[in-house]
Amino acid sequence: MSNSSEIPPGWDYNPSTWPQRLPLVFVALAGVGIASYLSLYQFKLIGSVWDPFFGNQTEKILTSPVSKLLPVPDALLGAFGYVVDALTGVIGGTERWKTKPWIVIVFGVAVGPLGLVSILLVISQPVLFGAWCTLCLCSAVISVVMISPAMDEMLASLQFLQRVKRSGNSLWKAFWGDKEIIKRIQ
Amino acid sequence: MWAQIINIVIGLGLMVAPSILKFNKVDADNNHIVGPLVITFAVISLWEINRNARWFNIVTGSWLLIAPFVLAFTFSAKIVDLIAGVLIIIFSFFSGKVKRKYGGGWRSLFQKHPLHMQAVKSSSFK
Numbered sequence: 001m002s003n004s005s006e007i008p009p010g011w012d013y014n015p016s017t018w019p020q021r022l023p024l025v026f027v028a029l030a031g032v033g034i035a036s037y038l039s040l041y042q043f044k045l046i047g048s049v050w051d052p053f054f055g056n057q058t059e060k061i062l063t064s065p066v067s068k069l070l071p072v073p074d075a076l077l078g079a080f081g082y083v084v085d086a087l088t089g090v091i092g093g094t095e096r097w098k099t100k101p102w103i104v105i106v107f108g109v110a111v112g113p114l115g116l117v118s119i120l121l122v123i124s125q126p127v128l129f130g131a132w133c134t135l136c137l138c139s140a141v142i143s144v145v146m147i148s149p150a151m152d153e154m155l156a157s158l159q160f161l162q163r164v165k166r167s168g169n170s171l172w173k174a175f176w177g178d179k180e181i182i183k184r185i186q
Numbered sequence: 187m188w189a190q191i192i193n194i195v196i197g198l199g200l201m202v203a204p205s206i207l208k209f210n211k212v213d214a215d216n217n218h219i220v221g222p223l224v225i226t227f228a229v230i231s232l233w234e235i236n237r238n239a240r241w242f243n244i245v246t247g248s249w250l251l252i253a254p255f256v257l258a259f260t261f262s263a264k265i266v267d268l269i270a271g272v273l274i275i276i277f278s279f280f281s282g283k284v285k286r287k288y289g290g291g292w293r294s295l296f297q298k299h300p301l302h303m304q305a306v307k308s309s310s311f312k
Contacts, residue, residue, distance in 0.1 A: 010289030010305035119226050126204075126218040144226050148233035152288065155235065159289045159302045166303065186306045 006095050008156040009186050015153040016097045016104075024149055025089040031082035031142045034135050035075050038062060042073035049135070057131035064129050066121070074121070078139060081114040085146065097156035098185075100177045108154030111146050118143040160185070189280035190228045193243060196270050196277075197224035200250075203266050213263035216253050220246050224274060234286050240278045247274035 006014045014020070041049045041062055051058040061067070067074045088107035092100040118140035125132055163185050164174040174181045200221035204214035224246050231239040250271030254264040288294075289302030 008289055008302065009309065010287055010294075010300075010302035012286045115226075119222055122222045123219050127215050140222075144229050148230050148236045148239075152233075152235045155288060155292060155295075158295055159300070162295060162300070163303060163306065186309070 005186070008097060008159065010159075011156065014094065014097075015156050016092070017094050020149070020153070021089055024146055025086050027142055027146055028082045028086035028089060031139055032079055032086065034139050034142070035079035035082055038135055038139075039073050039075035039079055042067065042075055049133075051134045053134050054132045058133040058135065060129055060131040061125055061133040061136060064124075066124055066128065078114070078118075081110065081117075082142075084110045085114065085150075089150075097153055098160045098182055101157040101161055101175050102177070104153050104157040105175075108150050111143070111150040115143040115147045187232060187282045189277040189282065190232050190240060193228040193240075193274055193277045194225050196274055197221045197228060200224065200266075200270055204263075207262045207266065209263045210260060212257055213259045213267075216257060216259075217263070217267070220250060220253075234284045235288055235291070237281055237284055238292075240281070243274050243278040247271045247278060250274065 006016070008014070038049065040046045041059070048056075049058045049062065062073075062075065070077065085107070088103055088110055091103050097104055122137060122140045125136065161171060161174060164181060165171050167185055169181050169185065170178070174185070198221070200217045203209065204217050209217065224243055227239050227242040227246065230236045248271065250267045253259070254267050259267065287301060289305065290297065290300040294300030294302055
C-alpha cells in the first residue's frame with residue numbers, strides 16, 4: 001500500500017491513502033446526520049429541536065428569514081453538501097491524486113465553500129437574530145475542521161496537473177484521468 | 187501549533203465576551219463577526235499545509251486595534267478588543283515546526299522550478 005510511486009514527488013507521504021481520507025468521510029457523515037436532523041424541524045416533521053444551551057433560540061434560527069432565502073431550507077442544503085463531501089471523499093483508489101484529479105478537485109471545492117457558508121451562518125446568528133443554535137455551531141465546526149485535511153490532496157492533484165501542462169500533455173485529458181498520461185508523468 | 191490553539195481560545199473569548207460583560211449592540215456585533223473569523227483562520231492553520239493561513243489573523247487582530255476607536259466602543263469592550271488584538275497578532279507570528287515538504291506547498295503552483303518538478307527530475311536520473 002505504501003508503494004513509492006503512490007507518494008507524490010517532493011512529498012513525504014501519500015495524501016490519498018485511506019487513513020488520510022476516512023476520518024474526513026466520517027466527519028462528513030456526522031455533518032449529514034446533524035443537518036438532516038435540523039432540516040426535519042424546518043420541514044415541520046418534528047416539533048422541537050434538541051439544544052442543551054440556548055433553549056428555543058435554535059428554533060428562532062431555524063425559522064429565520066436567512067434560512068428561507070432559497071426554495072429549500074438551508075439545513076437540507078447543508079446535508080446535501082456533506083453528502084457530496086462524503087461521496088467525493090470515498091470515491092477512487094489510493095493513487096487518486098493522479099488517477100482521478102477531477103474527483104479530488106470536486107472534493108476540495110465542495111469542502112471549501114461549505115466551510116465558508118457555515119462561518120457566514122455562524123456570524124449571522126447573533127448579529128441578525130440575537131440567538132445561538134448549538135447544533136448549527138457543531139455543524140460549522142465540522143465544516144471548518146474539514147478544510148485543511150482536504151486541501152493536501154487537492155494540492156497534490158494541482159501539482160500533478162502542473163507537471164502535465166509543463167510537459168505539453170493535454171490538461172483536459174489528465175483532469176479526467178487519462179491512463180497514457182498517468183504512465184508518462186509521475 | 188500551540189500558538190494557533192491560543193488564538194482559537196481568544197476567538198472563543200471574543201464571541202462570549204459580549205454576553206458576559208453586557209456589551210452594547212455595535213460592540214457585540216463587532217466581536218460576533220471577528221471572533222468566528224479568528225477561530226476559522228487559526229483552525230485552518232493548525233495543519234502544516236495551511237500554516238500560512240495564520241497571517242490572515244494579522245488582519246483580524248489589527249482590526250481589533252482600530253475598531254474600538256472607529257466605532258467608539260464603551261470602556262469594557264475597548265479593553266477586551268485591544269488586549270485580544272495585540273495577543274492575536276503576536277501569536278500569529280509563531281509558525282511552529284513545519285517538517286513536511288508538500289512538493290513545495292501552495293506557492294509551487296506559481297513557481298518556475300517548483301520542488302515537485304525538481305523531485306521528478308532527480309528521480310529519473312537514478
